[in-house]
Amino acid sequence: MVLYGASGHCKVIIDILECNNQSIETIIDDAPKSSVILKRPVLNSKQFDFSSVQNMILSIGNNKVRKRLAAELKFNFAKAIHPKAIVSNHANLGEGTVVMAGAIVNPDAQIGKHCIINTGAVVEHDCLISDYAHISPKASLAGGVIVGEGTQVGIGASVIQGVKIGKWTVIGAGAVIINDIPDHVTVVGNPGRILKK
Numbered sequence: 001m002v003l004y005g006a007s008g009h010c011k012v013i014i015d016i017l018e019c020n021n022q023s024i025e026t027i028i029d030d031a032p033k034s035s036v037i038l039k040r041p042v043l044n045s046k047q048f049d050f051s052s053v054q055n056m057i058l059s060i061g062n063n064k065v066r067k068r069l070a071a072e073l074k075f076n077f078a079k080a081i082h083p084k085a086i087v088s089n090h091a092n093l094g095e096g097t098v099v100m101a102g103a104i105v106n107p108d109a110q111i112g113k114h115c116i117i118n119t120g121a122v123v124e125h126d127c128l129i130s131d132y133a134h135i136s137p138k139a140s141l142a143g144g145v146i147v148g149e150g151t152q153v154g155i156g157a158s159v160i161q162g163v164k165i166g167k168w169t170v171i172g173a174g175a176v177i178i179n180d181i182p183d184h185v186t187v188v189g190n191p192g193r194i195l196k197k
Contacts (some may be wrong), residue, residue, distance in 0.1 A: 001078060003027045004040040005060035006034070009116070012067070013059045013098055014038050025052075027059075050075075058096055058114055061077045063132045063150045063168075066114045070132075072098065072158050085117075094131065105118060112149075130167065139171075148183060 077096035094113035106141030168184035
């Protein structure tokens, strides 16, 4: 497995892979801040031979950067699911998606490509999470919630059932979402209100 991106997000993915006894071949980064991460060497991507790649995970927290790299790189993107996450056999996860410890993904949840379901997040039944979205730690989505492409649902946010959240939107930490939210906005508060477009 090759991990692209040597950040804090990468550390969590390393831990997931180690817990699953999956080998990590290489960690690469475009501008490494350190030559080592969790006792593993980090290589500059400019010096890396991509022809040897069999499986890759984009270990980058920035949703827009993950989207750009996924379009540029034509590899087999693997999933990573922590053994202490609960993922229903009736849920569907796209390539490149990672699910952290303590997260719960319930039946008929559909999670797109290169998503992050972070520590302790809850994705209830029949939710639809579009590509490159990030459900932050302890965020909770009730049944049938739709989250648009590239959207980040902030730490500890709560979204009631059946709400639709647009694409490339930011839901602030601890926000309570009781109404549909449009594309390209930032929402904060309880109840959630649009802070800026």
